[in-house]
Amino acid sequence: MKTLLTAIMAMLIASASWAAATITIVNGDPPGSGFNDPTPAVPVGGNTGTTLGAQRLNAFQAAASKWGETLDSGVPIRVLATWEALPCTDTAAVLGSAGALEVFADFPEAPQRNAWFGKAETNKLIGFDADPATPDIRARFNVNLGQPGCFTGSPFYLGLDNNHGANTDLVTVLLHEFAHGLGFQTYTDDQTGELLAGIPSIWDYFLLDTSTGKVWKDMSNAGRAASAVRSGKLVWSGVRVTNAAQLVLQAGTPILTLLTPPEVAGVIQIGTAAFGPPLSSPGLTGEVMPVVDTSPDLGLACAPLSAINAQAVKGKIALIDRGVCTFVVKVRNVQEAGAIGAIIADNVPGAPPPGLGGSDARIVIPAVRITLEDGLALKQALARRTRTHSGLFANLGVNLAVRAGTDALGRVLMYAPRPNQPGSSVSHYDTSATPNQLMEPAINADLKHEVRPPFDLTFPLLRDIGW
Structure with a gap:
């Protein structure tokens, strides 16, 4: 990644400085594409950009601002972002992806020993950037969406007002993917159950299998792999999410x-x-x-x-x-x-x-x-x-x-479909949640640009893992 950083355009675009946190977008696109695409665009839905590239950047800034005003960190959070050709057909597409570039364990300020934390959260906890040469989050988004053969005629909606109609709202997708990069994910292999370098993720301390009564950190590799496909039996045990669910999720x-x-x-x-x-x-x-x-x-x-x-x-x-x-x-x-x-x-x-x-x-x-x-x-x-x-x-x-979306004890269900769905299983809320939640495995059309109660359960989970 350090080699990549020296090869790409080192153009930093910083979000507005909020009282809670500052999120910076690192533009990794070459000239003429992605954020630098000069194709003229008509301002739409509060997005005043006049080129396709500028509008994409404005949407990223809107999502960064939402998370910036929500989080509490004195260390700027850097997101290396690019627009790329991702897997896509006319009926199915990878909209984007994001995740932590580095993880850290057993640093003095860690709230839990023997647990991996993503870089952005680690920086927040220690009060400085643990590796200034490496961005905190890596994000990739589908540059071909709406082009022939890739959801033909249905590109990302680049407006900031969520009036996306039949198109996919980019700001919503960004809020979702940024959450993964901030720590809404396990670094454990959900297919094999193998821990990263033998250490559980902080996520695994809260992921509870109600059929065994064990959290993931206490299971064998085989036990975790079996748990990942135990739909209706995998829950989040964190108290902040459980309490917030009483306000956010529909009774019944x-x-x-x-x-x-x-x-x-x-x-x-x-x-x-x-x-x-x-x-x-x-x-x-x-x-x-x-x-x-x-x-x-x-x-x-x-x-x-x-x-x-x-x-x-x-x-x-x-x-x-x-x-x-x-x-x-x-x-x-x-x-x-x-x-x-x-x-x-x-x-x-x-x-x-x-x-x-x-x-x-x-x-x-x-x-x-x-x-x-x-x-x-x-x-x-x-x-x-x-x-x-x-x-x-x-x-x-x-x-x-x-x-809707909890077990009988009020604990929020996690997505554990059978068969396993790599990239979706375990690191999302279950699809039974009502109203739909930002961190379900698919982006639903009725989502708001919200990440916290009374609308959404994303931020309470990040709080459970130490944010």
């Missing part, structure tokens, strides 16, 4: 609750349906019965139910298998057979369960989706049933005692 989370028999009682993650009535509180309670209409033991419900299946699901919540036909066809068929609700079990491994897409105004019963693994467990519990009764009762509803 959609959930499937197994009530009886006692040996299966508990809660199951669900994906909700885009059709039919929304789940509510106290929800719908009923006996669960499977549809069995194909071999081997599959209940696809892609055709009107047989007399035996109709008798089994009448007045019950029907368990259906995914596959062959659309979700709305399945749910409509069990509804017409007299079912009061529907649970669709996925047919491929993975978690968390996605929602159920489709539209049909004739559907009047609630429907949810569960994982393949939970579906198999339900089928096993239903194995000892009669033709018309299973004894397994469940509730489809919204648990008002659990906030």
